[in-house]
Amino acid sequence: xxxxxxxxxxxxxxxxxxxxxxxxxxxxxxxxxxxxxxxxxxxxxxxxxxxxxxxxxxxxxxxxxxxxxxxxxxxxxxxxxxxxxxxxxxxxxxxxxxxxxxxxxxxxxxxxxxxxxxxxxxxxxxxxxxxxxxxxxxxxxxxxxxxxxxxxxxxxxxxxxxxxxxxxxxxxxxxxxxxxxxxxxxxxxxxxxxxxxxxxxxxxxxxxxxxxxxxxxxxxxxxxxxxxxxxxxxxxxxxxxxxxxxxxxxxxxxxxxxxxxxxxxxxxxxxxxxxxxxxxxxxxxxxxxxxxxxxxxxxxxxxxxxxxxxxxxxxxxxxxxxxxxxxxxxxxxxxxxxxxxxxxxxxxxxxxxxxxxxxxxxxxxx
Amino acid sequence: xxxxxxxxxxxxxxxxxxxxxxxxxxxxxxxxxxxxxxxxxxxxxxxxxxxxxxxxxxxxxxxxxxxxxxxxxxxxxxxxxxxxxxxxxxxxxxxxxxxxxxxxxxxxxxxxxxxxxxxxxxxxxxxxxxxxxxxxxxxxxxxxxxxxxxxxxxxxxxxxxxxxxxxxxxxxxxxxxxxxxxxxxxxxxxxxxxxxxxxxxxxxxxxxxxxxxxxxxxxxxxxxxxxxxxxxxxxxxxxxxxxxxxxxxxxxxxxxxxxxxxxxxxxxxxxxxxxxxxxxxxxxxxxxxxxxxxxxxxxxxxxxxxxxxxxxxxxxxxxxxxxxxxxxxxxxxxxxxxxxxxxxxxxxxxxxxxxxxxxxxxxxxx
Numbered sequence: 152x153x154x155x156x157x158x159x160x161x162x163x164x165x166x167x168x169x170x171x172x173x174x175x176x177x178x179x180x181x182x183x184x185x186x187x188x189x190x191x192x193x194x195x196x197x198x199x200x201x202x203x204x205x206x207x208x209x210x211x212x213x214x215x216x217x218x219x220x221x222x223x224x225x226x227x228x229x230x231x232x233x234x235x236x237x238x239x240x241x242x243x244x245x246x247x248x249x250x251x252x253x254x255x256x257x258x259x260x261x262x263x264x265x266x267x268x269x270x271x272x273x274x275x276x277x278x279x280x281x282x283x284x285x286x287x288x289x290x291x292x293x294x295x296x297x298x299x300x301x302x303x304x305x306x307x308x309x310x311x312x313x314x315x316x317x318x319x320x321x322x323x324x325x326x327x328x329x330x331x332x333x334x335x336x337x338x339x340x341x342x343x344x345x346x347x348x349x350x351x352x353x354x355x356x357x358x359x360x361x362x363x364x365x366x367x368x369x370x371x372x373x374x375x376x377x378x379x380x381x382x383x384x385x386x387x388x389x390x391x392x393x394x395x396x397x398x399x400x401x402x403x404x405x406x407x408x409x410x411x412x413x414x415x416x417x418x419x420x421x422x423x424x425x426x427x428x429x430x431x432x433x434x435x436x437x438x439x440x441x442x443x444x445x446x447x448x449x450x451x452x453x454x455x456x457x458x459x460x461x462x463x464x465x466x467x468x469x470x471x472x473x474x475x476x477x478x479x480x481x482x483x484x485x486x487x488x489x490x491x492x493x494x495x496x497x498x499x500x501x502x503x504x505x506x507x508x509x510x511x512x513x514x515x516x517x
Numbered sequence: 518x519x520x521x522x523x524x525x526x527x528x529x530x531x532x533x534x535x536x537x538x539x540x541x542x543x544x545x546x547x548x549x550x551x552x553x554x555x556x557x558x559x560x561x562x563x564x565x566x567x568x569x570x571x572x573x574x575x576x577x578x579x580x581x582x583x584x585x586x587x588x589x590x591x592x593x594x595x596x597x598x599x600x601x602x603x604x605x606x607x608x609x610x611x612x613x614x615x616x617x618x619x620x621x622x623x624x625x626x627x628x629x630x631x632x633x634x635x636x637x638x639x640x641x642x643x644x645x646x647x648x649x650x651x652x653x654x655x656x657x658x659x660x661x662x663x664x665x666x667x668x669x670x671x672x673x674x675x676x677x678x679x680x681x682x683x684x685x686x687x688x689x690x691x692x693x694x695x696x697x698x699x700x701x702x703x704x705x706x707x708x709x710x711x712x713x714x715x716x717x718x719x720x721x722x723x724x725x726x727x728x729x730x731x732x733x734x735x736x737x738x739x740x741x742x743x744x745x746x747x748x749x750x751x752x753x754x755x756x757x758x759x760x761x762x763x764x765x766x767x768x769x770x771x772x773x774x775x776x777x778x779x780x781x782x783x784x785x786x787x788x789x790x791x792x793x794x795x796x797x798x799x800x801x802x803x804x805x806x807x808x809x810x811x812x813x814x815x816x817x818x819x820x821x822x823x824x825x826x827x828x829x830x831x832x833x834x835x836x837x838x839x840x841x842x843x844x845x846x847x848x849x850x851x852x853x854x855x856x857x858x859x860x861x862x863x864x865x866x867x868x869x870x871x872x873x874x875x876x877x878x879x880x881x882x883x
Contacts, residue, residue: 180671218663252670257636267664270623270636297584298633304618305546305671 167452177307185210188276191317199316206316211264249489259381282359299392312481322409324378330365371416402484428484456486533818543673551576554642557683565682572682577630615855625747648725665758678847688775690744696731737782768850794850822852
């Protein structure tokens with residue numbers, strides 16, 4: 152099989168190759184599922200915003216960036232406290248290069264994006280330390296299934312990403328509630344992964360809910376309601392709704408393992424038509440273990456975009472090579488989809504050039 | 518050209534044939550654009566609800582019917598005061614028969630549908646007698662354009678319908694403000710078209726706004742804001758966003774002439790890639806004149822589905838032949854799309870059988 156050489160088969164090779172063969176030369180619909188939570192504002196947990204309160208603006212601004220090529224809810228683009236630009240810049244560049252359509256699914260944002268979005272009926276999430284973090288889980292899953300069923304009819308396949316600050320902590324929360332051991336295994340936007348803080352937050356959440364590790368493995372709806380986030384039911388529902396018609400690429404890092412665990416609990420046959428699509432920064436990350444999480448409950452394959460910003464002229468992009476950010480807004484999955492659609496016409500060098508050009512334009516707008 | 522014999526070429530034959538040739542054997546995306554207004558509650562104006570206050574529930578219930586095959590916001594389905602079922606029943610049956618995907622665009626509903634919908638940032642409309650009926654017109658047009666651009670990439674073409682009670686009165690309002698003579702020419706859900714009442718309502722609205730016939734023909738945004746409804750900017754924006762990529766079938770009766778007039782004022786080149794798709798009940802209606810409105814400013818073709826419920830076993834359907842309801846929820850356009858996609862496999866008899874079967878099921882759910 153002649154495959155774009157910058158798509159890495161990172162896990163479960165035979166299934167990964169089968170999945171890849173289904174998406175080559177095809178045009179997907181990209182869906183960015185956005186939400187915010189109070190968990191994301193716990194100091195030290197997330198770098199997805201200039202400061203904790205700013206995380207409310209990151210997902211809507213990412214949505215605007217994807218649809219308009221610039222943000223409306225904020226000046227410039229979302230950045231980390233160090234000034235590193237959102238991975239949404241990668242996603243936007245990849246989708247534009249390959250002319251891939253994009254829709255936004257609002258799973259629960261405090262600040263609504265100033266662009267059209269699919270409303271799924273969720274609310275912004277509370278701090279999981281309350282043990283009661285997400286509303287309307289069952290209803291959001293149902294609505295998202297309905298949307299997924301319809302969207303699947305419009306496209307060769309779906310690529311579904313997320314923008315939700317603090318999402319790896321809530322991923323650890325849901326995985327723990329469902330009995331998947333993910334302590335020390337979830338990724339981080341920070342180079343120094345704050346595993347101890349994440350573990351403490353999750354343990355407090357489980358305790359507040361009167362639950363413990365694995366105690367909700369037969370009650371996935373309650374598990375999300377107690378210690379999950381609003382992105383999970385939306386993304387799981389979209390996937391379950393679509394995957395019996397078309398392949399679905401879950402575009403994200405270790406957060407997608409929580410979505411997989413939720414799908415596994417709700418409708419395991421869906422797992423047969425999906426893959427995780429992420430970046431080399433996630434699959435090579437020494438501070439997390441995406442494969443170690445997935446291996447505990449399923450054989451879903453992982454693809455990774457072999458992005459490399461080491462030679463970028465822009466320090467803000469070069470720094471991605473130090474482990475900052477790594478993934479988000481479906482950057483890895485969007486890159487894979489663009490490469491798979493266009494063959495070697497889009498490789499990592501072409502993509503980096505487009506990213507640099509868009510970055511330059513966006514910086515000059517400030 | 519071998520065309521489904523139950524698609525009537527009703528107006529501007531050469532352009533209609535060209536349009537039809539572009540959509541045959543193709544699969545569109547159907548979008549139902551929903552909104553509510555206080556205008557729709559003026560007694561005697563609309564039959565799109567059991568009583569005036571009920572009109573707030575008609576569009577969301579229609580949306581639910583299309584996506585779920587049943588309503589959630591109300592028991593049963595939307596009906597006229599006489600108990601005649603919503604034309605959404607025709608739309609749902611046609612889309613299901615031909616496996617055509619459907620999305621809902623919320624242009625401004627007081628009651629939100631309990632299904633996923635694309636949010637375009639509009640509000641429910643005020644009574645046009647205030648002379649200040651619609652908010653955010655420019656912003657909704659922009660957002661709808663953005664959505665139309667993306668949705669066009671997913672489909673061979675778009676079919677865009679409406680569900681908005683009182684919509685022919687606001688159509689008369691906008692047409693009048695733009696200098697198109699539509700008095701006595703707009704259609705009605707009622708067999709006795711209340712033209713005098715509509716004309717009086719529109720004249721009061723123009724007066725309240727300090728405007729008169731044609732005085733806003735250079736200011737379409739203000740015309741919608743004063744005496745239009747929220748569906749118009751949404752539907753016009755979706756169409757303008759999509760039509761430079763794919764054909765767009767405007768699925769509705771005389772309300773679509775107001776949308777055409779708005780498009781003509783905003784972006785006339787869009788008119789070259791669109792058609793109106795409606796029912797024989799509209800094009801044959803002696804109490805309205807869709808062609809006479811369109812001829813005043815453009816050459817957009819009209820297609821009509823040759824629906825005939827005269828032989829139906831159900832009195833609630835048979836009564837459509839007396840001129841009640843006639844059109845709505847894109848019933849005509851959805852029927853045309855289903856027939857165009859499936860050729861003679863879907864003719865009016867096949868469609869009526871499906872409608873009767875779905876009607877029976879829905880009645881038994883009550």
